[in-house]
Amino acid sequence: xxxxxxxxxxxxxxxxxxxxxxxxxxxxxxxxxxxxxxxxxxxxxxxxxxxxxxxxxxxxxxxxxxxxxxxxxxxxxxxxxxxxxxxxxxxxxxxxxxxxxxxxxxxxxxxxxxxxxxxxxxxxxxxxxxxxxxxxxxxxxxxxxxxxxxxxxxxxxxxxxxxxxxxxxxxxxxxxxxxxxxxxxxxxxxxxxxxxxxxxxxxxxxxxxxxxxxxxxxxxxxxxxxxxxxxxxxxxxxxxxxxxxxxxxxxxxxxxxxxxxxxxxxxxxxxxxxxxxxxxxxx
Amino acid sequence: xxxxxxxxxxxxxxxxxxxxxxxxxxxxxxxxxxxxxxxxxxxxxxxxxxxxxxxxxxxxxxxxxxxxxxxxxxxxxxxxxxxxxxxxxxxxxxxxxxxxxxxxxxxxxxxxxxxxxxxxxxxxxxxxxxxxxxxxxxxxxxxxxxxxxxxxxxxxxxxxxxxxxxxxxxxxxxxxxxxxxxxxxxxxxxxxxxxxxxxxxxxxxxxxxxxxxxxxxxxxxxxxxxxxxxxxxxxxxxxxxxxxxxxxxxxxxxxxxxxxxxxxxxxxxxxxxxxxxxxxxxx
Numbered sequence: 324x325x326x327x328x329x330x331x332x333x334x335x336x337x338x339x340x341x342x343x344x345x346x347x348x349x350x351x352x353x354x355x356x357x358x359x360x361x362x363x364x365x366x367x368x369x370x371x372x373x374x375x376x377x378x379x380x381x382x383x384x385x386x387x388x389x390x391x392x393x394x395x396x397x398x399x400x401x402x403x404x405x406x407x408x409x410x411x412x413x414x415x416x417x418x419x420x421x422x423x424x425x426x427x428x429x430x431x432x433x434x435x436x437x438x439x440x441x442x443x444x445x446x447x448x449x450x451x452x453x454x455x456x457x458x459x460x461x462x463x464x465x466x467x468x469x470x471x472x473x474x475x476x477x478x479x480x481x482x483x484x485x486x487x488x489x490x491x492x493x494x495x496x497x498x499x500x501x502x503x504x505x506x507x508x509x510x511x512x513x514x515x516x517x518x519x520x521x522x523x524x525x526x527x528x529x530x531x532x533x534x535x536x537x538x539x540x541x542x543x544x545x546x547x548x549x550x551x552x553x554x555x556x557x558x559x560x561x562x563x564x565x566x567x568x569x570x571x572x573x574x575x576x577x578x579x580x581x582x583x584x585x586x587x588x589x590x591x592x593x594x595x596x597x598x599x600x601x602x603x604x605x606x
Numbered sequence: 607x608x609x610x611x612x613x614x615x616x617x618x619x620x621x622x623x624x625x626x627x628x629x630x631x632x633x634x635x636x637x638x639x640x641x642x643x644x645x646x647x648x649x650x651x652x653x654x655x656x657x658x659x660x661x662x663x664x665x666x667x668x669x670x671x672x673x674x675x676x677x678x679x680x681x682x683x684x685x686x687x688x689x690x691x692x693x694x695x696x697x698x699x700x701x702x703x704x705x706x707x708x709x710x711x712x713x714x715x716x717x718x719x720x721x722x723x724x725x726x727x728x729x730x731x732x733x734x735x736x737x738x739x740x741x742x743x744x745x746x747x748x749x750x751x752x753x754x755x756x757x758x759x760x761x762x763x764x765x766x767x768x769x770x771x772x773x774x775x776x777x778x779x780x781x782x783x784x785x786x787x788x789x790x791x792x793x794x795x796x797x798x799x800x801x802x803x804x805x806x807x808x809x810x811x812x813x814x815x816x817x818x819x820x821x822x823x824x825x826x827x828x829x830x831x832x833x834x835x836x837x838x839x840x841x842x843x844x845x846x847x848x849x850x851x852x853x854x855x856x857x858x859x860x861x862x863x864x865x866x867x868x869x870x871x872x873x874x875x876x877x878x879x880x881x882x883x884x885x886x887x888x889x
Contacts, residue, residue: 327620335624335646337610341617363618363800380799383878516663516829517646544827544835544878546799551834552827582878590873595666595827595865 328359328367330374332549333517340364340374340547346441351433354484358441364547366442368409370434370480374547381411381445384511386583387543387591388555389415392474392507394573394585395562399473400424403501405461405489407478408434410446416476417448418578425454426472428465432458462488468501475502477510482523490527495534495558505561512540515598516550524554529605531558539564540602541591543582554598565592611642611650613657615832616800623647623657623830629724634716637767641724647830649725651692653717653763657830664694664728667794669866670826670874671838672698675757675790677856677871678845682756683707686784688744688772690761691717693729699759700731701861708737709755711748715741745771751784758785760793764806773810778817778841788844795823798881799833807837812888814841822847823885824874826865848875 326342340361347358359367365378376384389412393399400423404412408429416425427449429435435456438446449456457464465475475498479486488494489510498508512527514520524540532538535558545553557564570585594602609625623644630641642650648661659667672695676682683706687695691712699708710732712718718739721729732739740747748758758781762769771777772793781791795810797803807823815821818841828836840847853868877885 329622333646335644337620337622337624339612339620339622341619361618363616516827542827544799544825544833546833546835550827550829552829581880584876584879584882586876587878590876593867593869593873595870596867597864599867 328361328369330369330372333519336517338547340367347437349433349437351431353431354480356431356433356437358437367547368438368442371484373481375480376409376411376445377547378442378445380546383543383545383582384553385411385415386580387541388412388476388478388509388511390573390578390580390583391541391555391557391564391588391591392476392509393419394569394588395564395567396473396505396507397569397572401472402426403428403465403468403472403475405475405477405479406486407476409438409442410435410449412476412478413451413454414445414448417451417453419576423453425451426457427454428457428459428461430458430460462494462497465497465501470500470503472502473506475506475508477508479511481513482527490523490530492530492534495531499534499560502560506559507562508535508556508558510556510558512554512556514549514552515554515601516552520549521601525601525605528556528602531556532606535559537561537563539592540594540598542594542598543591565589611644611652613652613655616802619800621830623650630720632716632720634714636714637763639714639716639720641720650830651721651725654767656764658763659692659694659728660830661725661728663829666826666828666865667836668694668698669863670824671695671759671761671792671794673856673861673863673866674824674838674840674847674871674874675759675792676702677852677868678847678850679756679788679790680852680855684755685709686711686748686751686755686758688758688760688762689769690759692721692725693718693732695759695761696734696737697728697731700734700736702859706736708734709740710737711740711742711744713741713743745777745780748780748784753783753786755785756789758789758791760791762794764796766806773806773813775813775817778814782817782843785843789842790845791818791839791841793839793841795837795839797832797835798837798884799835803832804884808884808888811839811885814839815889818842820844820846822875823877823881825877825881826874848872
């Protein structure tokens with residue numbers, strides 16, 4: 324028997340992962356949730372047929388969305404994480420003793436339950452005493468918050484379907500208001516390679532640029548995402564992601580990482596020419 | 607009808623590209639050569655079932671293997687290119703007026719003929735008067751050369767099969783001898799993500815390190831290669847790829863590029879932690 328999980332990275336491009344067992348399948352009120360056991364990537368979580376994380380390469384995403392802002396802002400204590408019900412980003416954040424509070428807003432309780440069951444390592448820090456989980460609509464949740472957070476991380480699905488509202492100008496505006504005057508917003512910004520993705524990334528970047536005084540895009544190699552090439556948005560009221568990087572201070576924390584380094588931090592912002600042009604078109 | 611070209615990036619991972627037409631198929635004395643027309647990637651050249659180039663993303667490979675050494679060494683006049691029968695690397699090199707001679711050694715004449723026919727844009731500079739094509743075994747060819755080249759570019763297939771001898775200590779040694787005392791060797795170094803590739807990359811890096819005084823690895827996002835994540839080796843007798851980068855001089859050439867920039871040049875050498883460790887293991 325051959326069992327393969329296939330995902331269309333573009334209408335004419337397919338990425339397929341051999342599967343040992345289909346461990347979990349559930350249709351929640353929001354989306355189709357599946358967990359597979361695979362020989363190459365370990366356990367794989369998919370939502371509506373799109374790979375969200377694999378045990379083998381999720382460290383790249385989680386490290387890059389977490390350590391980049393943490394190495395720039397000198398005093399992050401209160402963090403809001405949107406989406407990320409798998410617990411990977413919280414796992415990375417919880418390594419910082421200086422963080423006092425992490426609010427996690429996930430609309431889909433079933434994602435958290437499935438990950439607690441099948442990805443316990445990933446979800447293990449969801450029980451950290453600093454973590455508070457809210458099963459709620461993120462827009463509704465944030466709209467009630469003003470001048471409250473040092474860092475907001477948007478770890479959403481792609482801007483098509485249930486997460487579409489996390490890529491609107493309205494959403495970036497309420498994030499801006501929920502942040503302190505030196506706050507940072509980091510979000511997943513999709514892939515710049517296939518046209519459909521590139522256009523969505525441009526729309527979203529344009530909205531962030533018009534909301535925050537500082538807005539830069541950075542990159543990482545993530546093999547199971549479209550084209551293996553993924554982007555993050557760094558939007559900030561005060562701190563610049565390169566000028567304000569405090570490499571020595573971060574290194575003194577002695578956090579062992581598998582992808583992030585403070586040198587790579589800089590390189591992640593040095594983008595290919597075609598991507599610089601895509602961004603300039605909307606800036 | 608659905609026609610798909612599939613390549614195993616690892617035994618349990620498959621990358622598939624939808625095909626409009628199978629334009630060319632020929633078994634040469636060395637390998638199986640195929641050219642496909644595809645909606646997403648334009649024309650695709652595969653050798654023994656592995657994607658060598660696509661019209662859509664080959665600029666990344668060709669620019670990164672060419673401009674990195676060209677922006678470092680101040681006086682490259684005589685260049686040897688090994689493999690690269692498709693003409694893409696020669697196309698990029700030929701843009702430099704300061705280059706006086708390009709020797710191209712390709713073992714398989716059929717690759718050049720097929721590319722001239724089906725990828726004429728790619729192959730167009732093979733007729734440049736500075737280009738000399740030798741259909742020969744590269745080891746035999748280089749062994750006869752001493753202190754002759756400023757730059758050697760090894761644009762081979764992967765270190766399994768017909769190109770295996772381009773990844774040996776003997777090969778790097780004869781390249782060293784064929785280079786001037788300030789010469790540079792750049793080669794494609796595979797992908798660090800899947801284990802089989804990572805081990806081959808480590809073996810090859812170890813051999814280069816023991817041959818050249820300066821040896822660094824740099825990276826690019828290439829969507830159609832394994833894990834979308836590809837490496838190049840920069841080996842040199844004198845010039846350091848970062849310390850000797852002359853960004854101003856390169857920018858003054860006004861070469862329009864789609865991937866390479868002198869800023870990205872630096873970031874390409876800022877590697878993820880896991881890759882730094884893989885390299886350190888064999889250095």
